[in-house]
Amino acid sequence: MxxxxxxxxxxxxxxxxxxxxxxxxxxxxxxxxxxxxxxxxxxxxxxxxxxxxxxxxxxxxxxxxxxxxxxxxxxxxxxxxxxxxxxxxxxxxxxxxxxxxxxxxxxxxxxxxxGPEGEARFLVPVTFLTAVAIAVASTATYLKMRRAYLTSVEDRAVRLERERDQQARLAVTEERARIAREMHDIVTHNLSVMVALADAAVFAQSCFPGKASDTMRQISDTGRQALTDMRRSLGVLRADEREAQLHPLPGIAQLQALTDQMRAAGLPTALGLEGDPDRVPTTAQLTVYRLVQEALTNTLKHAPPGTRADVRVRLLPGAATIEITDDGRTTQAPDNTTGHGIAGMRERAAAFGGTLHAGPLPGGGWRVSARITLPDVADDVS
Known part of the structure; x- marks a missing residue:
């Protein structure tokens, strides 16, 4: 007021x-x-x-x-x-x-x-008064332009601050979504593997005690690895887990260990890899790994016993194709909750300008196929 x-x-x-x-x-x-x-x-x-x-x-x-x-x-x-x-x-x-x-x-x-008489004398007051009027108008115009400039600067500062806050909120939201995807993949996969291994250990306990002990150790190792992966994704590795910081994020090189883990959990899995993984950036390798991991986890959770899975990864110049098929009788989407399951896989593929398709095969079974764009390794490092 x-x-x-x-x-x-x-x-x-x-x-x-x-x-x-x-x-x-x-x-x-x-x-x-x-x-x-x-x-x-x-x-x-x-x-x-x-x-x-x-x-x-x-x-x-x-x-x-x-x-x-x-x-x-x-x-x-x-x-x-x-x-x-x-x-x-x-x-x-x-x-x-x-x-x-x-x-x-x-x-x-x-x-x-x-004014005084005479043309020369007449010009004196006219010139003086005109100069005063011009000075007054010029001063006012300058102050108006300065005020407009200061107002625009203040508006721009407010707009930039608002945009900075929006970008910060978007970054937080994106980071939360990334962590949610990582947590979903890590927890779902490892818990599914641990449940399958625990069932196998119970079955083998009476007939094959030695194999049951090995299976229990695999359960323990899987749980520890899951905890380490979760802490690494959250950036809260403990002091006694310094060696985990030196381990690279899972990538294409770890697909063989992933398929071995799935076989140990009761899902026979074959892996076919074409191309040079060294030419694929780290972030893209993690996406390929998570896509295969999620697809195999869904197969392990939803496919009937005796199902076999096949993984084919082709690394092409500028792109990668991933195909995971199984011969089970599943005809429904394993998980289509927003942000998880197949929806989460689509988000991962879309982050690299790719697409993902999932659905039943005509002769029975399930197929997940994806194609992602591979940036240059130098661009990923920079």
């Missing part, structure tokens, strides 16, 4: 001060007509900010009446400069030019009537 009242109060005080200076210490000695003229010149300044051009026209009209009445210039005529200043600062360029032209016409009329 204070910011709205202060300009009006300032204008009222300015008008009162100019009136006091104009009438002098003894206003009662001045003719009533002169007092009215001075009030007519100064009073429009009270609302000059609300209607700059209208206030200027009111002052100019009073000054024209002064010229017609033959009243010589008085201190109250400074209201013309104040009104011009307000128009130049608060109005558009056409209004400023119009006010300047009106004031220049008044300068010519006043100089012709009350």
């Amino acid at each position: 204070r910011a709205q009242i202060q300009p009006a109060v300032f204008d009222a005080l300015l008008t009162a001060a100019l009136f006091v200076v104009s009438v002098g210490p003894w206003p009662e000695l001045q003719p009533p007509g002169l007092l009215i003229l001075q009030m007519a010149l100064l009073w429009p300044l009270v609302w000059r900010r609300r209607a700059p051009l209208v206030a200027f026209c009111a002052v100019a009209a009073a000054a024209f009446v002064q010229w017609l009445s033959g009243v010589q210039p008085i201190p109250a005529d400074v209201a013309l400069l104040v009104a011009l200043y307000t128009v130049a600062k608060c109005s558009s360029w056409p209004h400023t030019l119009l006010a300047g032209a009106v004031l220049e016409g008044g300068i010519l009329l006043a100089s012709a009537r009350w």
Whole structure:
């Protein structure tokens, strides 16, 4: 509220001060007509900010009446400069030019009537008053442009801060989605393998105690590896897991160990690999690994016993194709929850400009195929 009242109060005080200076210490000695003229010149300044051009026209009209009445210039005529200043600062360029032209016409009329005789002497007051008017208008225009510049800078700072906050929120959301995908893949796969190994250990306990012990050790190793992978994905590796920090993220080279793990869990899996994995960036290798891992985990969870799986990975120039098939009788999508299962696999493929298709095979079984774009290794490192 204070910011709205202060300009009006300032204008009222300015008008009162100019009136006091104009009438002098003894206003009662001045003719009533002169007092009215001075009030007519100064009073429009009270609302000059609300209607700059209208206030200027009111002052100019009073000054024209002064010229017609033959009243010589008085201190109250400074209201013309104040009104011009307000128009130049608060109005558009056409209004400023119009006010300047009106004031220049008044300068010519006043100089012709009350200025010294002779062409050379006539130019002196005209030049001086014109220079003053130009200086006032130029100062107001400069202040207006500076205020507009500062406003634009403040708006840009606010906009950049808002965009920075939005980018930070998007980064947080993206990081959460990445962690959610990693946690889903790690937990789902390892728990599925551990459950399958535990069932096998229970079955082998009575007939093959030695094999049951080996299976239990595999369960223990799988659980420890799952915990380590989870902590590494979350960036909270403990002090006693420093060696895990040196281990690379799972990639194409670890697909053989993955298929061996699935075979140990009861899912016979064959792996076929074509191409040079060394030419594939680390992030793309992790995507290939997670796609194969999720597809095999879904097969292990949903396919009937005796199902066999086949993994084919082809590394082409600029692209990689992944195909995982099984000969089970599954005809429903294993998991299509948003952000997990097949939907999560599609998100991983889309992150590399690729596509993923999953569905039943005509002769029975399930097929997951994906194609992703491979960036250059140098681009991935940079």
